[in-house]
Amino acid sequence: MTLANHFELIGQSDAARLGRLTTPHGVVRTPAFMPVGTLGAMKGLHWREVRDAGADIVLGNTYHLMLRPGAERIAALGGLQKFTTWNGPMLTDSGGFQVMSLAQLRKVTEKAVNFRSHIDGAAIELSPERAIEVQLLLGSDIAMQLDECVRLPAERDDIDRAMRLSLRWAERCKRAFEHAPQGHMLFGIVQGGDVPELRQQSARGLIEIGFHGYAIGGLAVGEPQQVMLAMIEETAPVLPQDRPRYLMGVGTPEDILEAVARGIDMFDCVMPTRNGRHGVAFTRFGSVNLRNARHADDPRPLDAESNWPSTRNCSRAYLHHLVKSGETLGAMLLSEINIAYYQSLMSGIREAIGNGTFEAFRQQTREDWARGDIPAL
């Protein structure tokens, strides 16, 4: 079955792509960075701030939401977008990745993955069919297939086995998705670890099944950046031009810039909020650790030319004080500063692709990062 296409490729600059993805809850400008709202909440940010920062779409974690507050409950409350008050496009993962990283007594069979909840130890079965059912209950604009993700480094046989299982699960997910409401999308996930042939086999297998979009999974799981970029280079050319491509769980601003240069359209990562909670800001001049005593008496903001008010107005001394004192406001400010930086990076990327000047933008951005933070007072 061919699935309707909701993606429009509106520009290209070398391999970098500018697009528009139309979801039931609104349009997503790509390349897009999706902030992660794990449990139906962004850590340290109000939804209004996520929107003001320029995010069109956010990600919710199926594993967390199915355990608490429960998918059936969210469905009864009108779906995840309404429940959270975000009211915009949402992508949900399948739950598989968190099952691998968080759940206890995990067992993967052909049929499903069985595990115990990390909250109350309850025995739960997550099959491809249930993963789709849960995501349909949540009302995700974009659902992801259930897959098995192998942590790198791994044996080729393990990578191969998990990739093939993921392909069979992909087929079952597509079948389960047949009665999804109009406009909702399902993405397949390319697996294959760091083995180029397996990546290509996985991509071809998924294309044969046919999805609204294609994700590259199982990267940013401990391998060097060069391996990640090489795997994108092996995979992206195989993927259909007219469908969105999503690099899961990535990453640093540099990872994103380099992946866009290789034809990726969508990203998600907890890094901007997690690093913000640990006192680290992302800026045009690289990352800045506000715990450092050099900031204690520094009245200058992180970036006087930023278009985000907190980045432009809060002194480094104030941020340092808040972080050192463990004040919630420190984590709140740095989380929004980081989400705003990521979104301004995406906006700069989109503008440059639109103008056909992506390569110059990429060089300039890399130079600014390499120059590093302003000298201490």
Next chain:
Amino acid sequence: MTLANHFELIGQSDAARLGRLTTPHGVVRTPAFMPVGTLGAMKGLHWREVRDAGADIVLGNTYHLMLRPGAERIAALGGLQKFTTWNGPMLTDSGGFQVMSLAQLRKVTEKAVNFRSHIDGAAIELSPERAIEVQLLLGSDIAMQLDECVRLPAERDDIDRAMRLSLRWAERCKRAFEHAPQGHMLFGIVQGGDVPELRQQSARGLIEIGFHGYAIGGLAVGEPQQVMLAMIEETAPVLPQDRPRYLMGVGTPEDILEAVARGIDMFDCVMPTRNGRHGVAFTRFGSVNLRNARHADDPRPLDAESNWPSTRNCSRAYLHHLVKSGETLGAMLLSEINIAYYQSLMSGIREAIGNGTFEAFRQQTREDWARGDIPAL
């Protein structure tokens, strides 16, 4: 020496007073509730939210700020208003209250209170002169005298001794404040525990010294509400009509309404943010514990008629989920919801006094609280 008056009494409705207090950083509409930004930050709120909620003035804690980041550092960075980005009127306490509740190895002498920092154990002396010096370094719009506050119940002799020491310290504070910049204010603090004669002696002693405003301290420290209200009734009539009156550390919405009815103009309390962090919302219909399972499936907001967006738009189910999951956003939302409720109460109070209908407002508000929350679904 008579101190210039910056307070204008612009209306009265029975004993309730409507006023304007002009500070170097802006005008404060009274009766005013001051949210507490302990360490130069409101817990769980951005400053823009505090302002949007309708607060004209906030409180900073001298004890915390002198330990971290240090008063001299804040002075070098342009003062507390600029340092925090609040840029509006700020009152600071003297540090005395927190020394009593937080510091270790505390010793009170005629000269000063000596203690060890609860952060690093450093030996610190806080004299009346140093308390004023620190508040001038912070740049407080309104500084408070150093006093000794006795926890109730207490022996009359203890209350009497502390009240007389506080009076002698009040004189030293006023002397130390002589060279304060134009427009900055110093308030004296009425002590005297739950003993009417001592309260009146304290008030008369302070008036003789002469301050820009008068606070009532040492209440809301464990005594029943009736005792607190009785002490206000003993004290307020003694205080000059043309100066602002500030009831320190109070309190519940009901405490505030009843104190306004007895002629109080200013309040501060951590309750809205602290209770918010513990999952409790203040509403027109009393307080609502969002941890309660009755809210788990309830799509209704806390108050559909509130003029604060989060109060009107977030479902009880969502708030319940956030609180139960320990998500920061739960504390953030409930803290802003509570600050907004307190400010809307103050705004209602001010409007009613202006219209000469305070008594009707007070009755209606008490009835709404007494009716309680909407029935469960």
